[in-house]
Amino acid sequence: MIRTLLLLILVLFSVPASTAQVTLNQVDDFQDGTTQEWRIGGAGNATNGPINVPNAGPAGSGDNCLQYTSLGGNGVASKMVFYSQNQQWSGDYTSEGVDQISMDVNAQTNDLNLRIAMQGTNGTRICSTNPINITANGTWSNITFPITAGDFTVVSGGGDAASVLSSVFTVRILSSSSPTWDLPDVISATIQVDNVTASSSLSVTDFDGNDNEFTISPNPSKNKLNVLLPSNEEMNIEVFDVLGKRVYKGIISQISSSINVSNWRIGVYLVRVSNDTSTQVKRFVKQ
Numbered sequence: 001m002i003r004t005l006l007l008l009i010l011v012l013f014s015v016p017a018s019t020a021q022v023t024l025n026q027v028d029d030f031q032d033g034t035t036q037e038w039r040i041g042g043a044g045n046a047t048n049g050p051i052n053v054p055n056a057g058p059a060g061s062g063d064n065c066l067q068y069t070s071l072g073g074n075g076v077a078s079k080m081v082f083y084s085q086n087q088q089w090s091g092d093y094t095s096e097g098v099d100q101i102s103m104d105v106n107a108q109t110n111d112l113n114l115r116i117a118m119q120g121t122n123g124t125r126i127c128s129t130n131p132i133n134i135t136a137n138g139t140w141s142n143i144t145f146p147i148t149a150g151d152f153t154v155v156s157g158g159g160d161a162a163s164v165l166s167s168v169f170t171v172r173i174l175s176s177s178s179p180t181w182d183l184p185d186v187i188s189a190t191i192q193v194d195n196v197t198a199s200s201s202l203s204v205t206d207f208d209g210n211d212n213e214f215t216i217s218p219n220p221s222k223n224k225l226n227v228l229l230p231s232n233e234e235m236n237i238e239v240f241d242v243l244g245k246r247v248y249k250g251i252i253s254q255i256s257s258s259i260n261v262s263n264w265r266i267g268v269y270l271v272r273v274s275n276d277t278s279t280q281v282k283r284f285v286k287q
C-alpha cells in the first residue's frame with residue numbers, strides 16, 4: 001500500500017506544473033552567446049548537447065546560432081532531437097495566440113524531416129503530423145511549423161492536442177519519418193537553428209506578394225530599412241526587438257520611407273505598420 005502511494009506520488013510529481021509562459025513574438029536569436037536552455041537529456045548535455053556558434057547564423061558575421069550534432073549509435077546524443085523544458089517555450093500557446101513557430105534552419109550533413117513535439121503538463125505527448133523536409137545543402141532557410149491542435153498527432157497519453165497546447169511543459173525539435181516522441185532519427189547529423197519565433201498566423205504576414213501589404217527592403221540590412229506602403233495613406237510604424245521593447249515609433253505618409261538602422265543591435269526585429277483599420281507585422285533582420 002505504502003509502495004503504491006509512493007509510486008502514485010512519483011507519477012503525480014514527475015511532470016510538474018509549468019511556471020514559464022511562452023510570449024507571442026518571442027525570438028530565440030542566440031545573440032547572448034548561450035543555448036537559451038535548448039538541451040539534450042541528462043548528463044549528456046554537458047558534453048554532447050547543443051552549442052552556441054558565433055558568426056554562423058543566417059546574417060553571417062556577428063550572428064550567433066544554435067548547433068546540434070547527433071552522433072548515431074547508442075546513448076543520449078544518438079538521436080536528432082533537442083528540447084526546451086519549463087523555460088520560455090512552455091506555457092499556454094492558446095491564450096497567448098501563438099499558432100506558429102518559425103525558425104531559420106541549416107541542415108549541414110543529412111536531409112531531415114523536422115517536426116515539433118510537445119508534452120503537456122498532463123503528460124500527453126503530441127508531434128507534428130506532417131514534417132518539414134530540409135535538404136542538406138548547407139544554406140539557411142526559414143520554415144514555419146503550424147501550431148494548432150489540428151496540426152498534431154497524439155503519440156501517447158490520455159489528453160488531446162488542445163489540452164497540451166494550453167499547458168505545454170516540454171518542446172522538442174526533432175527529425176523523424178513519422179510522428180513520434182521518443183523515436184527520432186538515430187543518425188550522425190548536424191543542424192543549425194536560429195531565430196526560433198513564436199508567432200501568430202493572424203498578425204504576422206511574410207512576403208507573399210499581396211498588393212495590400214507593405215514591404216521592407218533590404219532585408220537583412222546593415223544601415224537602412226526602406227518601407228514601401230501600398231498607398232500614400234498615413235500609417236503608424238513601430239519596431240520591436242526580440243524582448244518586445246519598442247525601439248522605433250513614427251508616422252509614415254510617403255509611399256516610400258527610409259529608417260536609419262545603423263546603430264541597432266544585430267538581430268531580429270518586428271516591424272508593425274498600422275492605422276485604424278489594419279495592422280501588419282513583418283520580420284526584419286539587422287546585420
Ligand SMILES: [Ca+2]
Nearest residue numbers: 029057063064
Ligand atoms: Ca542569431
